[in-house]
Amino acid sequence: MVKIRLSRGGAKxxxxxxxxxxxxxxxxDGRNIExxxxxxxxxxxxxxxxxxxxxxxKEWVGKGAQLTDxxxxxxxxxxxxxxx
Numbered sequence: 001m002v003k004i005r006l007s008r009g010g011a012k013x014x015x016x017x018x019x020x021x022x023x024x025x026x027x028x029d030g031r032n033i034e035x036x037x038x039x040x041x042x043x044x045x046x047x048x049x050x051x052x053x054x055x056x057x058k059e060w061v062g063k064g065a066q067l068t069d070x071x072x073x074x075x076x077x078x079x080x081x082x083x084x
Contacts, residue, residue: 001023001024001037001066002021002022002023002024002033002060002063002064002065002066003022003023003024003065003066003067003068004019004020004021004022004029004057004061004065004066004067004068004071005019005020005022005062005068005070005071006018006019006020006039006063006068006070006071007019007022007028007029007032008028008029008031009029014042015041015042016038016040017038017039017040017041018032018035018037018038018039018041019035019036019037019038019039019071019074020032020033020034020036021033021034021035021036021060022036024066031084032076034036034056034060036052036053036056036057036060037050037051037052037053037057037078038050039050039052039074041058050074050077050078050081052074052075052078053079054075054079056083057075066077
């Protein structure tokens with residue numbers, strides 16, 4: 001099954017996540033099919049907190065990909081940002 005989930009990067013104490021499309025059997029930071037955005041929970045100043053290609057996410061969901069709970073919340077937040 002294909003999942004859209006977070007892949008961790010960044011330094012200790014300064015997390016940075018890529019939003020990736022991957023097979024559920026692969027490791028968290030392992031091989032992925034496509035990178036559809038990023039999430040920076042500790043963004044400050046001019047740094048962007050969330051960048052997400054919502055159209056690509058919708059395409060993958062249409063093909064049967066499952067969103068994790070956190071990614072579903074981020075997609076909802078990104079949709080509100082684009083509407084504003």
